[in-house]
Amino acid sequence: MAIVRVIKDKSNPYVMLNKTCLCDEKLSWKAKGLHSYLLSLPDDWQIYIEDLKNRSKDGRDSTTTAVNELIALGYIKRTPSKDEKTGKFKGGYDYEVYEMPIEVNESREINRVTENPKSDKTEIGKNPIPENPKLLNNKLKLNNNIYSLVIEKLNNLANTSYKSTTKKTQSLIRARVEDGFTLEDFYKVIENKVSEWQGTEYEKYLRPETLFGTKFENYLNQRVKFKQEKTTKEEIDFYPNINFETI
Incomplete structure (x- = not known):
């Protein structure tokens, strides 16, 4: 601006x-x-x-x-x-x-x-x-401010402690911005996945590597699902071949 x-x-x-x-x-x-x-x-x-x-x-x-x-x-x-x-x-x-x-x-x-x-x-x-x-000159640019805003949002909602200065994290955010996504898009993805995953077996995937990776656009456009209070052992055993690292 x-x-x-x-x-x-x-x-x-x-x-x-x-x-x-x-x-x-x-x-x-x-x-x-x-x-x-x-x-x-x-x-x-x-x-x-x-x-x-x-x-x-x-x-x-x-x-x-x-x-x-x-x-x-x-x-x-x-x-x-x-x-x-x-x-x-x-x-x-x-x-x-x-x-x-x-x-x-x-x-x-x-x-x-x-x-x-x-x-x-x-x-x-x-x-x-x-x-x-x-x-x-105060334009919307890729700088430390957008990194810190995104990670601050994630840490506040997901109760995590990620750093905005990590090279890998900055690389992921930069790639998505270069794809044309905005700060509001990052916020929506974070809100969508926190709403869906927090308090479930998938809570550990509330991290930059998962949220801001190649599935970012899918997460942005998904319909937010209500999270289950608890994932049962039977449900986990039903999907033994799923690699949740790729979610």
Whole structure:
């Protein structure tokens, strides 16, 4: 996510904002607060809807509504994320946050995916942007933040203690992102399999090697089953030839 500010004083611990958004009567207080919060974040902060909703009492739907308000009025621009080297779309979105709103039509380029996407340099519309705003690069990239978010989610739900710095784990997550899957997809897979396997004989497979492997897409699209309270010996003996390491 890129953030366009009027003033940015790195030595100042306080947040310095243009008041345009705060005085915009077309915005809800929720959207105004979220906008101020986004502008207060460090330059290298990676922003995800799932992460934002975990930082307040609002749920995912409420957080998404606030983001969409800001998009509709030009305070946020959202575009499909693409690989910087190949130019191919890789899933997810890149965001730009503005202190002063850009043209509304420009900000509504939300879900349009074209063969020749626009440059990262945004052409500013009718609403003026102060001269020489500093554009801070904060795009959805493969970095330590996405690794830590995924593993933190797994550890919290499955009561495990995996490390996001493990090379094998990072390799699995990176492979799935390169396939076009998003952070929300990782969260859904984790939630699906924890719901199905926790408290059963398969709980030991709640691990990165299994969840983020080649069956990731199957896990993502499966219908969540209610887990059995206990797997009986008869049930286990009924499937003696199954290699559960490949599940």
